[in-house]
Amino acid sequence: MTTTAKICPSGDERVKLFGLLLETNARLSRNLGVTLEASCALPLAWFEVLLLLRQSPEGHLKMNQIADAIVHTTGGTTRLIDRLEEAGFVSRRQCPSDRRAIHVGISTLGDEKLDQALNVHLDYLEENLAARLSEGERLTLTDLLTKLMATKTS
Amino acid sequence: MTTTAKICPSGDERVKLFGLLLETNARLSRNLGVTLEASCALPLAWFEVLLLLRQSPEGHLKMNQIADAIVHTTGGTTRLIDRLEEAGFVSRRQCPSDRRAIHVGISTLGDEKLDQALNVHLDYLEENLAARLSEGERLTLTDLLTKLMATKTS
DNA sequence: AGACTATAGTTGCCTACTCAACTACTTGTC
DNA sequence: GACAAGTAGTTGAGTAGGCAACTATAGTCT
Numbered sequence: 001m002t003t004t005a006k007i008c009p010s011g012d013e014r015v016k017l018f019g020l021l022l023e024t025n026a027r028l029s030r031n032l033g034v035t036l037e038a039s040c041a042l043p044l045a046w047f048e049v050l051l052l053l054r055q056s057p058e059g060h061l062k063m064n065q066i067a068d069a070i071v072h073t074t075g076g077t078t079r080l081i082d083r084l085e086e087a088g089f090v091s092r093r094q095c096p097s098d099r100r101a102i103h104v105g106i107s108t109l110g111d112e113k114l115d116q117a118l119n120v121h122l123d124y125l126e127e128n129l130a131a132r133l134s135e136g137e138r139l140t141l142t143d144l145l146t147k148l149m150a151t152k153t154s
Numbered sequence: 155m156t157t158t159a160k161i162c163p164s165g166d167e168r169v170k171l172f173g174l175l176l177e178t179n180a181r182l183s184r185n186l187g188v189t190l191e192a193s194c195a196l197p198l199a200w201f202e203v204l205l206l207l208r209q210s211p212e213g214h215l216k217m218n219q220i221a222d223a224i225v226h227t228t229g230g231t232t233r234l235i236d237r238l239e240e241a242g243f244v245s246r247r248q249c250p251s252d253r254r255a256i257h258v259g260i261s262t263l264g265d266e267k268l269d270q271a272l273n274v275h276l277d278y279l280e281e282n283l284a285a286r287l288s289e290g291e292r293l294t295l296t297d298l299l300t301k302l303m304a305t306k307t308s
Numbered sequence: 309a310g311a312c313t314a315t316a317g318t319t320g321c322c323t324a325c326t327c328a329a330c331t332a333c334t335t336g337t338c
Numbered sequence: 339g340a341c342a343a344g345t346a347g348t349t350g351a352g353t354a355g356g357c358a359a360c361t362a363t364a365g366t367c368t
Contacts, residue, residue, distance in 0.1 A: 011209070012276065012279075013292065013296075014276075014279040014280075014283055014284060014292065015205075015272075015275065015276070015279065016296070017283065017292055017295060017296050017299075018182070018186075018275075018279060018283065019202075019205070020296060020299045020300065020303070021178070021179055021182060021299065022179065022182075022183060022202070023223070023225065023303065024175070024179075024299045024302055024303050025175060025176065025178075025179030025180075025183075026179075026224070026225035027225055027303065028172070028175060028176070028302075029176060030225055032172075043354095045354085045355095048173075048176070051169075051173070055165070062316080062317095063316070063317060063318095064315085064316065064317080069177070070177075070180070071177065071180035071181055071184055072355070072356090073355075073356055073357075074316075074317060074318085075317085075318075075319080075355075075356065075357075075358090076354075076355045076356065077317090077355095078317065078318055078319080079318090079319095079354075079355075080354085080355085082318095083354090095316095098315095098316080098363075098364075099316095099362080099363055099364085100315070100316040100317065100362065100363045100364070101315090101316055101317080101363090102316080102317070118169075121169065121172075122166065122168075122169070125166075125168040125169065125172060126168075128302075129168050129171065129172065129302070130168060132301050132302055132304060133298065133301060133302065137298055137301070138167065138168065138171055140294060140298065141171060141175075141295070141298045142167075142170070142171050142174060144287065144291055144294065144295045144298075145171075145174045145175060145178045146174065147286050147287060147291070148178055148182075148282075148283070148286055148287065149174070149177070149178050149181065150286060197324095199324085216346080216347095217346070217347060217348095218345085218346065218347080226325075226326090227325080227326060227327075228346075228347060228348085229325080229326065229327075229328090229347090229348075229349080230324075230325050230326065231347090232347065232348055232349080233324075233325080233348095233349095234324080234325090236348095237324090249346095252333080252334075252345095252346080253332080253333060253334085253346095254332065254333045254334070254345070254346040254347065255333095255345095255346055255347080256346080256347070
């Protein structure tokens with residue numbers, strides 16, 4: 001009762017898991033993106049950058065750190081930061097110790113925007129994450145994803 | 155020793171989990187995309203569609219089903235299928251019961267390409283998924299993600 | 309010091325997407 | 339059976355991001 005050999009791999013448990021991972025993420029980001037856009041006029045990518053900057057211990061990051069964290073190329077990141085800077089949410093400053101590098105810091109305006117967006121985001125998470133996964137499950141998920149990311153080669 | 159109030163939400167466990175989810179996925183897709191592109195000259199989006207078509211019970215799907223599954227707009231999907239069709243991997247046919255609808259089916263060429271890509275994908279999964287997560291962990295992860303996607307509102 | 313390699317960031321060109329407006333068909337209502 | 343409302347897919351215009359080539363600075367080796 002085997003369907004032809006080539007059918008098998010597409011039904012593989014790991015293939016399915018991977019597909020699920022892709023889909024989950026696509027839906028979550030799309031949804032959050034739409035929500036943020038609608039309520040704060042803030043593109044998801046902007047939100048990611050602002051959040052990242054706030055979380056950074058020194059309050060600023062270099063272009064390549066941002067690029068890596070949001071998984072964009074440095075070229076794409078340059079343009080993204082251009083737009084954020086033009087909107088007044090971040091600012092570029094020369095890095096004192098390396099003249100090639102640039103420090104991107106969040107501005108007061110960006111800070112306010114982020115607060116606003118975080119409120120929306122928290123509501124969103126409450127509705128879409130906390131409502132579906134218990135705290136234990138969330139911890140497990142965090143753990144599993146962390147393992148998946150190990151070595152960042154993934 | 156609280157830093158100002160506004161710092162808190164950005165450190166929220168759920169915010170972090172969400173960020174991790176975004177990042178994990180971005181890295182995984184980017185990596186697989188590069189791998190597939192390099193070894194099969196097959197863009198990730200094309201792979202997704204081909205896989206989807208093979209997994210579909212009737213061997214074909216309507217445009218809007220594809221759009222939904224890969225989380226694109228119907229506009230974007232039209233163009234994506236245009237390219238796949240031009241490459242000879244899929245074909246459009248009139249749906250007999252609804253003259254607005256179109257059935258997209260995989261071609262022989264597409265089938266072969268998919269086999270080739272699946273080999274690469276399986277190696278990739280072996281290296282990046284199976285090596286990091288035990289079977290039990292993979293099952294748990296599948297379970298959690300499924301819960302997250304429940305109702306598809308997520 | 310001088311030369312070679314590596315790294316940080318920007319830019320031009322291109323592709324793939326979104327959004328909104330459109331056409332064509334279907335379904336429901338009277 | 340005709341008209342309104344909804345649904346499937348396509349198209350034009352706009353945008354964000356990738357790639358590869360470039361500039362400028364840093365580090366390394368002799």
